[in-house]
Amino acid sequence: MINIEIDGKHIETENGSTVIEAAHKAGIAIPHFCYHKKLSIAANCRMCLVQVEKAPKPLPACATPVTEGMKVFTHSDQAVKAQKGVMEFLLINHPLDCPICDQGGECLLQDMSVGYGGGHSRYQEEKRMVLSKDIGPLVSAEEMSRCINCTRCVRFGQEIGGKMELGQAFRTEHAEIMSFVSGTVDSELSGNMIDLCPVGALTSKPFRYKARSWELSRRRSISAHDSLGSNLAVHTKNNQVLRVLPIENEDINECWLSDKDRFAYEGLNTEDRLTKPMIKQDGKWQEVEWQVALEYAANGLRHIANGAGAEQLGALATGGSTLEEMYLLQKLMRGMGSDNVDFRLRQSDFSADGKQQGAPWLGLSVADISRADRLLIVGSFLRKDHPVLAARIRQAVKKGLQVSLIHSVDDDQQMHIAHKAIVAPDALVNTLSQVAQAVAAKQTEGIAGSLVSGERVAVLLGNFAQQHPQAAQLQTLAQQIANATHGKFGFLGEAANSVGGYIAQAVPGAKGLNAASMMASPRKAYVLLNVEPELDCANPQQAMAALQSADTVIVLSAYKNKALDYADVLLPIAPFTETSGTFISTEGRVQSFKGAVKPLGEARPAWKVLRVLGNLLKVDGFDFDTSEVVRDEALKGVDVSIKLNNAITGVEVKAEVSAAGMQRVSDVPIYTTDAVVRRSAPLQATADAATPLVWMHSEELNNIGVKSGMNVKVSQGSGSVKLACRADDKLPKGVVRIAAGHSATAALGAMFGTITVERA
Amino acid sequence: MNKLINFFKSFLLLELLKGMSVTGKYFFARHITVEYPEEKTPQSFRFRGLHAQRRYPNGEERCIGCKLCEAVCPALAIKIEVAERADGSRRTTQYDIDLTKCIFCGFCEESCPVDAIVETRVYEYHGEKRGDLYYTKEMLLAVGDKHEEQIAKDRAADAKYR
Numbered sequence: 001m002i003n004i005e006i007d008g009k010h011i012e013t014e015n016g017s018t019v020i021e022a023a024h025k026a027g028i029a030i031p032h033f034c035y036h037k038k039l040s041i042a043a044n045c046r047m048c049l050v051q052v053e054k055a056p057k058p059l060p061a062c063a064t065p066v067t068e069g070m071k072v073f074t075h076s077d078q079a080v081k082a083q084k085g086v087m088e089f090l091l092i093n094h095p096l097d098c099p100i101c102d103q104g105g106e107c108l109l110q111d112m113s114v115g116y117g118g119g120h121s122r123y124q125e126e127k128r129m130v131l132s133k134d135i136g137p138l139v140s141a142e143e144m145s146r147c148i149n150c151t152r153c154v155r156f157g158q159e160i161g162g163k164m165e166l167g168q169a170f171r172t173e174h175a176e177i178m179s180f181v182s183g184t185v186d187s188e189l190s191g192n193m194i195d196l197c198p199v200g201a202l203t204s205k206p207f208r209y210k211a212r213s214w215e216l217s218r219r220r221s222i223s224a225h226d227s228l229g230s231n232l233a234v235h236t237k238n239n240q241v242l243r244v245l246p247i248e249n250e251d252i253n254e255c256w257l258s259d260k261d262r263f264a265y266e267g268l269n270t271e272d273r274l275t276k277p278m279i280k281q282d283g284k285w286q287e288v289e290w291q292v293a294l295e296y297a298a299n300g301l302r303h304i305a306n307g308a309g310a311e312q313l314g315a316l317a318t319g320g321s322t323l324e325e326m327y328l329l330q331k332l333m334r335g336m337g338s339d340n341v342d343f344r345l346r347q348s349d350f351s352a353d354g355k356q357q358g359a360p361w362l363g364l365s366v367a368d369i370s371r372a373d374r375l376l377i378v379g380s381f382l383r384k385d386h387p388v389l390a391a392r393i394r395q396a397v398k399k400g401l402q403v404s405l406i407h408s409v410d411d412d413q414q415m416h417i418a419h420k421a422i423v424a425p426d427a428l429v430n431t432l433s434q435v436a437q438a439v440a441a442k443q444t445e446g447i448a449g450s451l452v453s454g455e456r457v458a459v460l461l462g463n464f465a466q467q468h469p470q471a472a473q474l475q476t477l478a479q480q481i482a483n484a485t486h487g488k489f490g491f492l493g494e495a496a497n498s499v500g501g502y503i504a505q506a507v508p509g510a511k512g513l514n515a516a517s518m519m520a521s522p523r524k525a526y527v528l529l530n531v532e533p534e535l536d537c538a539n540p541q542q543a544m545a546a547l548q549s550a551d552t553v554i555v556l557s558a559y560k561n562k563a564l565d566y567a568d569v570l571l572p573i574a575p576f577t578e579t580s581g582t583f584i585s586t587e588g589r590v591q592s593f594k595g596a597v598k599p600l601g602e603a604r605p606a607w608k609v610l611r612v613l614g615n616l617l618k619v620d621g622f623d624f625d626t627s628e629v630v631r632d633e634a635l636k637g638v639d640v641s642i643k644l645n646n647a648i649t650g651v652e653v654k655a656e657v658s659a660a661g662m663q664r665v666s667d668v669p670i671y672t673t674d675a676v677v678r679r680s681a682p683l684q685a686t687a688d689a690a691t692p693l694v695w696m697h698s699e700e701l702n703n704i705g706v707k708s709g710m711n712v713k714v715s716q717g718s719g720s721v722k723l724a725c726r727a728d729d730k731l732p733k734g735v736v737r738i739a740a741g742h743s744a745t746a747a748l749g750a751m752f753g754t755i756t757v758e759r760a
Numbered sequence: 761m762n763k764l765i766n767f768f769k770s771f772l773l774l775e776l777l778k779g780m781s782v783t784g785k786y787f788f789a790r791h792i793t794v795e796y797p798e799e800k801t802p803q804s805f806r807f808r809g810l811h812a813q814r815r816y817p818n819g820e821e822r823c824i825g826c827k828l829c830e831a832v833c834p835a836l837a838i839k840i841e842v843a844e845r846a847d848g849s850r851r852t853t854q855y856d857i858d859l860t861k862c863i864f865c866g867f868c869e870e871s872c873p874v875d876a877i878v879e880t881r882v883y884e885y886h887g888e889k890r891g892d893l894y895y896t897k898e899m900l901l902a903v904g905d906k907h908e909e910q911i912a913k914d915r916a917a918d919a920k921y922r
Contacts, residue, residue: 099824100824142848208844209842210842212826212827
C-alpha cells in the first residue's frame, strides 16, 4: 500500500494503481474522456491533467502511477488552467449541435464543458468535418465529426470484444475512426461502444432520434435472452420500450451488455404480436373475450383428461419463461394428473434424469471463472451463445487462464485457445473420455496436461454438449475430469431460466414424458408456453407432426407466428418487459424483476393466465395474488444454492461407433434463440443473422461434386431444403454444419444425426 | 358673517367653477384612455403573445425537435414527437401547444437554440371550444408565416440584449 495525498486528503492506495484510480476510490472526481476503468490506458484526451507536487508540468492522472508521498492537486490553478485549455481544444472541432445530438443530456463532453468550457469560442476558422460511415445496423456512425478521438471504441474492440473492428486512421487533424475497408462492426458486443463513446459519435441506430434521455423512465430488469442474468435498465416512454442499457454488476455482466440483450426490445411490438385471445372454430380464427378463450381452453383440456386420460396431456415451455410461469404450468399439469411437462426443448438425451442429484448449473460462480487458471470448454459456441461470459473469459485468458476446447466446429473464439480438439459429434464422447483417462494418468501434454497442471480447474459443458445425444455421458466424463483435477464442472446454461426450470420442477417425474418423448409419442393435447416448436424444438419435423395430429393445442404466446396452423386457442401473454417474474441465472442467482411497461392490448402476464386456467379447471392451490407469492411457493423458502448440484451417478460411458453417412452439427444462431430476438429487425439485419449456409470440409464438397458457394439440397427425415454451401476446412470430415432454430432450416429434422447433402 | 360669505359663494357658483376647472384641466390635458379596438396600446418587442413557429428564408422550418422547450415548459403545455425525415434531418412530426395550459412565461422561446418557437405580438385570438386553443404544428407555422416580418424585426431589436 502507498500513501498519497489528493487535494489535501490522505489516501491509502494499492501499489501500481494510477492517480485517477486512487482519486475515484476516494470519491474525488477528475474530468476524463479516454480513461475507462475496464479499458487499457491511452492518455490521449489529456482532460485529466492534474498538478503534482515537484512535477514541472501537469500530468495526466490516468497514466501517472502513484508513488509514496505524492501530493496531487486536482483543482489547483495550474490543474484547472490545463483542463480548461484541453477543453477549449476539444471544442475547436466538436460541432455545437447538442440540440439534435442523441447523446445530448447524457454526454460526458456536454457535462464537462459546463464545468470547464468557456462561455464563447475564440475559434473563428472552419471546423473539421468527418464523413459519416455505415458500420452496420446497430451502431450509428452518422456523425463522426463529433468524435474527439478518445479511441475507447477501438480499445473496446481490441480488448473486450476480442477483434479490432474499428481503428483510427490518419494523423493529427485528419485522424478519424473507421472500420476496415468500409466493413461493418459485427461483434456480438458492439452495442457497448455506444455506451463507451463519451460523445455522440457512436450512437444507437434503432434509437436514433426516438427520444431525449430526460424523457425516459428507467426500470430495472434482467436479461431474458441468455443464461448469464445480465442486469439491465429498460428505458420507456409512453408505455413503450425505447432502449435497453446495462446496469453495472461486477459479479455478472460487469458494465457490458450483449447486442442481443440490448436490441431485442425492437422485436417487442411487431406486427404479429398477439393482442387479443383467439380461438379456432370450424377452421376459422376469431378474436374472442378472455373469458370465452379461457373456458374454451379449460374445456378442451378437461375433455381430453376425462376422456383419453390425463397422461394424454403434455406441456412444454421454453427456458426463457419465468420461474413463476414454469412453476404454475407444471402445477397445472400435475394438478390434472399429468406428469408430462418439460422445458428442455432442444435437448435430445434425457438419460441423466433421475441420476442427477440436483439442478444442473454452472458449477461455480461467474466471478470465479475470472479466478480460474484452467478451463476446459466442451461443445460450446461460446462467443455466440454466451457473449458477455466469453468476454469475461477473454479477460481472464489475458491474465493467464488457459482455455482448452473440445468441440465439433472450430469457430474463432477471439481469444487464445491453448489446446483444442475438433472432432465429429459422435467422437465427442470418445475424445472427452481420452482426456479423462489422460488426466487420471497425470499426463503432461495436451488438454490433459493443461488441466493437470492447474490449481483452479473448471470444466464447462456448453449448449452443444447439452443438446448432444450422449449428453449424460459427457456430463459423467466432465465430472470425472473435475474430480481428478480437484476442479469444478458445470453447464453454461442455454436459456435465461435453464436453472429455474429445474427449480420450478418443470421437468417430468419418473412416470412423465420428457420433451423428446412427448413429441415421439404424440399426446392428444398440448399446452405450449412461449414455444415456437418449428424453431425451438430439437426435432422440428417431429414436433410439428405431433402438434398437427393433436386434438387440442393451447398456445400461450406473445406472437401469432406459425401457431395459427396447429393451435386451437391462442392466449396472448406478455413478454418479459411487460410482466413481473424471476429468472435463475446459470450460476444460481435468483433475480426478480417487475414489468417495465403495461402489457400490449389485451395481453396478460402468463402467470395470471395460468392461474385463471388453474381456477377454471378447479385445481387446488391456485389462489395467487401476486407473482411474488408464486415465486415464494416455487422456491419453498429454501436457498436455491442447496438445490444446485451437477453430480451424476449411474451413467455408463460407452464409445459409440459412428453411423454411416454425414453427421449434422447444429448451432442455434445468436439471433434466433427466442421469439423476441427473432423479431428484432435491427438484429435480423446483422451479419450474424444471415441465412444459414451449409458448411462442409472442402474435400467433402468435392466428393459430392459441388464448389463452395453453389446451392445444395440437404435432406433429413421427411424434409429437405436448398441452401448455399460453403467450405470450412476447420470442420472435421464427415460433418455438415447447418444452423437450427432458423426458419430456413425448420423443415429439417433433429439437430444431431445423419443428414444427406447432394447437388441441387 | 359666515352666512354672507356662503351667500356670495353660492350666488357666484364658485363650487361649480371649481369642479368645472378640474373638468377643464382634463379636457385640455393629454388623453390616456385607449379607444380599443380602434386604438391600441404600444407593445414592447419582447411582448409575449400567441406562439409561432418560424421558418428560414428558404422555407425550411427552423425547429429541429430538440425538445428543450418541452422540457422547460413549466405548465407542460408542449407536446413534441420527433422522427428522422427522409433527408436524414431531425424534424418534429408533432408539435402541439395547448394554449389553455400555457402561462406565457416565454421559457420556450428563451430555450430554443434556433429561434424556432417564438411568442408574437398577437394577442387577439380566441377559441369557441377548448380544442380551438390546441395549436398544432401547422397552425403555429401558419402564424409564423403570417407575422414573420414583425417577428424578425423584434428578434433583431432584442438581439443586443441576449
